[in-house]
Amino acid sequence: MFGHKAAIEFGIIGLGHFGYALASSLAEAGKEVLVLDNNEKKIKQIRNLTDNALVVNDLSKETLLDTGIQNCDTVIVCIGEKIDVSILTTLNVISMGVPRVIAKAISQEQGNVLEKIGAEVVYPEHDMAIRLANRLLSSRVMDYIALNNDISISEIKLTDKVAGQTVLESGVRKKYKLNIIALEHEGKTTTYITPDLLMSKGDYIVVVGNKEDIRKFEEYLRS
The missing domain is CATH 3.30.70.1450 (Regulator of K+ conductance, C-terminal domain)
Incomplete structure (x- = not known):
């Protein structure tokens, strides 16, 4: 579908304020970054910094596999506000065998669940x-x-x-x-x-x- 199969250092799912700032900082530091979001406008903006920016309409395991995000060394899931989507997406990425998965949380309860399924957790706010x-x-x-x-x-x-x-x-x-x-x-x-x-x-x-x-x-x- 998307054709990104080569190994990429970082994968970022979600371009909210935290995700966009993270993607921008990594790309400006010369790191290769794969970015996924359902907002076409945000993806167009981040393409000024990285060519590996894809619009995805859903975050099912099949769609994620098609993007090649399983080939990233580290994936950061930046979907703190939608707790159910955050947890399911994190679980899908972990099940793909990504070596390091980091997830954003906006509450201690959400963070506890993310830790239990095997993610590192950050609380940006x-x-x-x-x-x-x-x-x-x-x-x-x-x-x-x-x-x-x-x-x-x-x-x-x-x-x-x-x-x-x-x-x-x-x-x-x-x-x-x-x-x-x-x-x-x-x-x-x-x-x-x-x-x-x-x-x-x-x-x-x-x-x-x-x-x-x-x-x-x-x-x-x-x-």
């Missing part, structure tokens, strides 16, 4: 949030970054309202629906946030959540 948190804490350049219309990453300085409380006791997650992704205490930063982690006045935390929930938590700290 979570990892990016942690890197951003570290940058925010080290530079103090900005108070927040908007991820979309509703969700933001925000740096918050803690007051005596939560001093001496653990993360669990503070209600940051249960009451305000915010996830803490980093905490700085006396100049030292940790991204290993556990329910029993103690918070102190003057600490900085970086949270991810709804803008309105962040505002409510900040108001509580100031009240």
